[in-house]
Amino acid sequence: MLRRIPWWLGGVLMALLLLFTFSIFGAGRPFGASTYVPYFSGILFNLDPEKYPYLKEVHNAGAWEGVMLLGALFGGFLTSVFVTKSFRITIMPTGWKKYKNNSIKSRLVWSFVSGFFLIIGARLAGGCTSGHFLSGMSQTAISSMIFGGVVLVSLIVTGKIFYKSEAQDD
Amino acid sequence: MIDRILEMFATVAQEPHGSIFTVFFIGFVFGVVVQYTRVDKFEKIAGFAMLKDTVVPKMLFLAIGLASIGLYYMIEAGYAHYHVKPIMLGGLIIGGTIFGIAMAIMGKCPGTGPISIAEGRIDVLVGAIGGVFGGLVFTVYYDQFKMIMGESLGKTTLVDIFEGNESLVVLVFGIALIVIALVIPLRQELDEADLKQLDE
Numbered sequence: 001m002l003r004r005i006p007w008w009l010g011g012v013l014m015a016l017l018l019l020f021t022f023s024i025f026g027a028g029r030p031f032g033a034s035t036y037v038p039y040f041s042g043i044l045f046n047l048d049p050e051k052y053p054y055l056k057e058v059h060n061a062g063a064w065e066g067v068m069l070l071g072a073l074f075g076g077f078l079t080s081v082f083v084t085k086s087f088r089i090t091i092m093p094t095g096w097k098k099y100k101n102n103s104i105k106s107r108l109v110w111s112f113v114s115g116f117f118l119i120i121g122a123r124l125a126g127g128c129t130s131g132h133f134l135s136g137m138s139q140t141a142i143s144s145m146i147f148g149g150v151v152l153v154s155l156i157v158t159g160k161i162f163y164k165s166e167a168q169d170d
Numbered sequence: 171m172i173d174r175i176l177e178m179f180a181t182v183a184q185e186p187h188g189s190i191f192t193v194f195f196i197g198f199v200f201g202v203v204v205q206y207t208r209v210d211k212f213e214k215i216a217g218f219a220m221l222k223d224t225v226v227p228k229m230l231f232l233a234i235g236l237a238s239i240g241l242y243y244m245i246e247a248g249y250a251h252y253h254v255k256p257i258m259l260g261g262l263i264i265g266g267t268i269f270g271i272a273m274a275i276m277g278k279c280p281g282t283g284p285i286s287i288a289e290g291r292i293d294v295l296v297g298a299i300g301g302v303f304g305g306l307v308f309t310v311y312y313d314q315f316k317m318i319m320g321e322s323l324g325k326t327t328l329v330d331i332f333e334g335n336e337s338l339v340v341l342v343f344g345i346a347l348i349v350i351a352l353v354i355p356l357r358q359e360l361d362e363a364d365l366k367q368l369d370e
Contacts, residue, residue, distance in 0.1 A: 071197025159219025
């Protein structure tokens with residue numbers, strides 16, 4: 001069995017999934033994957049939606065993405081165990097060791113901080129890679145093109161500054 | 171907490187956006203595609219930030235190019251509708267900048283992160299806990315964040331701007347993105363630890 005699929009097949013499948021999600025036969029809405037986070041924050045910290053207007057705003061989209069996320073976890077888990085054979089418990093990405101450092105503490109602290117700001121950024125912009133890039137640009141939305149351009153620049157500038165350009169040997 | 175999780179399912183069941191099964195199925199396929207193409211790996215997004223891996227942009231641009239053309243004709247046929255996000259310059263520019271920085275460091279986005287957790291990545295789980303706190307802060311200080319986001323300048327699309335030539339502009343846009351996806355040179359940063367696993 002094929003252990004990996006090439007990028008073009010992934011792109012075609014992702015386009016079909018997007019079209020199915022948009023269609024009235026599927027969900028009749030765009031695909032998104034960052035609204036579920038504040039929705040779950042509301043559940044985990046037991047925040048009252050009556051007191052926090054944002055929770056009311058994301059109530060329906062958050063629930064939709066929450067159920068979608070359960071499917072994604074399940075699909076990702078089964079594929080990693082049975083198909084790509086990549087399932088294993090690890091803390092340190094190989095690329096971090098190669099281009100940043102060997103410290104687990106450094107990786108975990110940066111993970112926490114970047115995870116925090118990833119969601120702040122996505123919610124400020126009103127979407128993420130899924131909602132803006134995939135769904136938004138497929139609708140030729142100007143807002144999503146602005147987001148896409150800003151993210152590309154910021155991503156590549158950060159990549160240049162934050163990581164070492166050559167792999168370290170140890 | 172249990173009652174609110176049950177409420178999540180009830181909300182989806184009441185909404186006209188697909189049955190619980192359909193929504194779960196959409197997520198399932200998303201999880202399979204992301205995992206099967208390995209774009210949930212740190213080396214893919216952080217690798218793209220370092221310009222050492224181009225699988226993510228190639229796949230994204232191809233998917234958007236194909237979907238933009240398909241979606242336009244589906245809408246023309248009455249099988250789908252546009253749901254466009256508003257242009258809020260402060261939110262898009264400040265949010266996009268923060269998002270790009272965080273994505274380069276984390277090596278994941280909010281869609282691929284959970285799939286990496288599903289394959290056992292503890293560092294991403296810690297990132298997700300950070301994300302839940304991010305969601306908390308955004309929810310609690312929403313009024314202040316709204317001031318940063320700014321006024322909505324409308325939900326404009328290329329299709330609106332080029333009224334009269336809609337199908338032409340969509341075809342040009344879609345084909346241009348597909349061409350970009352094809353001409354970006356394929357570079358791959360592989361994880362040796364993963365490859366070792368495959369040999370066994």
